[in-house]
Amino acid sequence: MAVHDSGSIRIPEELPKDRILLWTEGASMGLSCPLVSKLPVGQEHCDWTYTVNRERKTVMDHKVSFAMDIFEQFDKKxxxxxxxxxxxxxxxxxxxxxxxxxxxxxxxxxxxxxxxxxxxxxxxxxxxxxxxxxxxxxxxxxxxxxxxxxxxxxxxxxxxxxxxxxxxxxxxxxxxxxxxxxxxxxxxxxxxxxxxxxxxxxxxxxxxxxxxxxxxxxxx
CATH class of the missing domain: 2.30.110.10 (Electron Transport, Fmn-binding Protein; Chain A)
Structure with missing residues (x-):
């Protein structure tokens, strides 16, 4: 059974603001984030939605971030x-x-x-x-x-x-x-x-x- 919630997050300064960003902030629980947002340069917040899947065995003890240049992620990587x-x-x-x-x-x-x-x-x-x-x-x-x-x-x-x-x-x-x-x-x-x-x-x-x-x- 999944529990849904929503809110906003601050994007860390070290992550490039002009790239596609997926970000989840966990507190000892499995998180999955169906967020795919293009953040304009200078924007520090974005809306987000997360799902806590109680059936997952993976425990996230730290913040998890996934930043990528989508034009290179498929073509180059x-x-x-x-x-x-x-x-x-x-x-x-x-x-x-x-x-x-x-x-x-x-x-x-x-x-x-x-x-x-x-x-x-x-x-x-x-x-x-x-x-x-x-x-x-x-x-x-x-x-x-x-x-x-x-x-x-x-x-x-x-x-x-x-x-x-x-x-x-x-x-x-x-x-x-x-x-x-x-x-x-x-x-x-x-x-x-x-x-x-x-x-x-x-x-x-x-x-x-x-x-x-x-x-x-x-x-x-």
């Missing part, structure tokens, strides 16, 4: 997109994605080629996770982005530790995990994409499907 259940799931490295607000909900948007093994899990499941990792996991993410789960046991070869995240899966090594409930799926039609981009990304290759998910939990 990468993330893992995971779908399925603990019994059967697949994960893949992604470098395309976005965070924002849609239909009054905080959302994450990801893109998966129809040829990818993970695509099957995204279509068949209601939930997925987007998880972010420290630089020490860079080589692992590179392998997971270049090999298919149809061809190898990704978990055996990756060394990552799967963990249950709501109705789906994340990994113990993740710094931050966004747990998402699928809201929308649509194929990116090449007829609506500039010709130079079609030539670069789609000639002889499968189309991408876009998935938008409501961020229902953030695990730190």
């Amino acid at each position: 990468w993330a893992l997109l995971t779908a399925g259940s603990m019994e059967k799931f697949n994960t893949m490295t992604i470098s395309w994605g976005g965070l924002g607000t849609l239909w009054g909900k905080p959302v994450a948007t990801v893109y998966v080629r129809q040829s990818r093994y993970t695509h099957e899990f995204m279509d068949n499941g209601e939930y997925f996770t987007v998880s972010f990792y420290p630089e020490s996991c860079r080589k692992v993410l590179s392998v997971l982005g270049s090999k298919s789960g149809r061809e190898m046991d990704k978990m055996k070869d990756s060394g990552l530790t799967p963990e249950k995240a709501g109705e789906t899966v994340t990994f113990h090594e993740a710094e931050v995990t966004l747990v998402c409930r699928k809201l929308f799926r649509q194929t990116l039609d090449p007829a609506n994409i500039p010709a130079d981009i079609v030539k670069q990304y789609y000639e002889g290759q499968a189309d991408h499907d876009m998935y938008i998910g409501e961020v229902v939990d953030i695990l730190c």
Whole structure:
């Protein structure tokens, strides 16, 4: 059973005000914060909402912060997109994605080629996770982005530790995990994409499907 509350927080001066900021302030309890706010330069406060999930085993003894430049988080640092259940799931490295607000909900948007093994899990499941990792996991993410789960046991070869995240899966090594409930799926039609981009990304290759998910939990 989750307990909801809201309020405001002061952004520490050492964190860049012009970046996307996710912030939770805990007092020996598991916290998840479905906040994705772009703070203008000079703004010191932002509205927030948090959920105290009494079923989580993780105890936050300190303040937890997650500051990122969203334009680099996917493109430069990468993330893992995971779908399925603990019994059967697949994960893949992604470098395309976005965070924002849609239909009054905080959302994450990801893109998966129809040829990818993970695509099957995204279509068949209601939930997925987007998880972010420290630089020490860079080589692992590179392998997971270049090999298919149809061809190898990704978990055996990756060394990552799967963990249950709501109705789906994340990994113990993740710094931050966004747990998402699928809201929308649509194929990116090449007829609506500039010709130079079609030539670069789609000639002889499968189309991408876009998935938008409501961020229902953030695990730190």
